Amino acid sequence: MKFISSILAFLIVVYLILPFSLSSCVKTQKENSGTIISLYDKNKDEIVKMNIEEYLVNVVSAEMPSSFAIEALKAQTVAARTYALRKINKNLPEHKGADLCTDFSHCQAYSYNSDLKSKWGNSYLKNYKKIKSAVDSTAGQYLAYDNDYAITVFHSCSNGITEKASEVWGGSFPYLVNVDSPGDYLKKDYITKAVFSEKEFENIIKNKFNNIDFSNEAIGDISYTSGSNVKDIVIFGKKIKGTDIRKMFSLKSSSFSIDKKAQDFVFTVSGNGHGVGMSQYGAEKMARDKQSYKEILSHFYPGTELKKV
Ligand SMILES: [Zn+2]
Structure with missing residues (x-):
């Protein structure tokens, strides 16, 4: 009887503990999930492999001011993730075998944590957490058009109306067209x-x-x-x-x-930039006006669809 009680007690303990163990295991796997990318560091002339979600924290930190509203940072994250996903396995000669590079004029800007620490000083942890939350809360999300990754180009600030890609670079992109961007006028050095x-x-x-x-x-x-x-x-x-x-x-x-x-x-x-796609200052104004990152993305990339990897 004592033996049976011991077994019962053991089973109860296992029953109580197991779900927590499993959930923590699943959570860890989920947190670590995400496409693995290779990044060519142009300054160090070396290639490193990393999770795309980790890469994005350092890209968004470099591409958009951390003072921007969280919904603008989320829109920026989805645009940057889509941009990165498009470049995977393209074998561009400039990347020496990697998917992406750290050159902002070729791919996207990328700031190392050490650079961010010097840039942000005492606000490093607060800013880092804010940008990481923008990345985590949109994990895996990207914009699609016609069953392909959309070309999610962006710029700092247009002149109040964005440009048609066809008038800047040629080609026809139905979602890279003229849209209003009244937030541009708010930029200090507009x-x-x-x-x-x-x-x-x-x-x-x-x-x-x-x-x-x-x-x-x-x-x-x-x-x-x-x-x-x-x-x-x-x-x-x-x-x-x-x-x-x-x-x-x-x-x-x-x-x-x-x-x-x-x-x-x-x-x-x-304004500042090529003017095509999302205006970051336009996104910031929309976010301050209580619009969500989904509304911001569908405004600047009309006709695209938000999907998850
Ligand atoms: Zn590149």
Whole structure:
């Protein structure tokens, strides 16, 4: 009888403990689940493997200010995850065999924890936890279009209306179109100026194009994209794309005007970035206006679908 009681007691204990053990085991597995990616560190010239969810904490920390509202950070996370998932197994030569790289101008910006500690100082833990919660709460989620990963390009701030991808890079992407982005106007340095002396201005043009006749009118006709960026501008008789002018003069965006003031050419530029896809400041404004990350994503990438890996 005593033996049977002992067995019963043992079974009761097992019955009580087992579900907790299993749930903690399942939780650990769930927390660790996620696509494994390889990342080429351009500075160290080495490849490291990591979970995409871990990678995203360091990407979002680098791509969006941690002071932004949580729903904006979640929208940024989904955009960054989708962008990363698209690049897996593409075998790009710049990656030396890895899926992604740490070069922000090629893939996405990536900040190491040590960089974040210096950048954030005493707020490191608070900011890190905030961004990790944006990543954890959207784990595995990405945007799809036509059964493929959407091209979730983003930029800091447009000029109040985003650009059509077809007018910036060509190609047709039904979800990378003009949408309103009133939050852009709230960015502190929304308007920037770039000043070039007459000589500097002419040299930049001369270095890019041969046979420019500088006796022509300096600034001629301007045409605009449907997002009010400069499409083409005639300079000294030469028709030049707005996106090329942006590169040549290192302007913040191709939404600009040029004035001749005394001996200088003055660019007045609105926004920051290529203007296509999600505007981060637009996302921030929507989040502050109590809209969810799902609403933000469907606003900036209309017609896409939120899915889970
Ligand atoms: Zn890359």
